[in-house]
Amino acid sequence: MKKHPLSQISSKDPVESNPSRASIKQQAQASYERKWHLNPEQFDASRNALGRDRLQKTWDLIQKHFDLQEKKVADLGCGSGEIAKKLQQAGASIDVVDIASQPLALLKEVSTTHQAYVTHTPLKDGEYDHVVSTEVI
8 A cells, every 4th residue: 555645754753852943844844734735725815705805905905015016026934825826916026935835836837936944945135025924823
């Protein structure tokens, strides 16, 4: 019987007295990969009226305060990519960052993708006109 690829990712390392940054990142990545695999809809902010309203209000604020045409924008913790897609449609060049690979696969056509921990991205300082990070806790 063939094992599912996610079954080989452990979200719990042996108990460590002082876990390394790499270990913490690996645990978080495994957790989000599993969550995306089991229930990707939970990351879709447009799945219900409250989420759609929140997305619209966020988008209205972005449009009101930022010129997006021909701007370089980073979306940290992009999730299902609703904001990233709107940014791209508004004329921005987008780089997206998420810890899970599934959302990035959905966004390869509209942006440059980076699988990374939001607090430790490969993005260079000063390279972006705007950075957005919505619904990231």
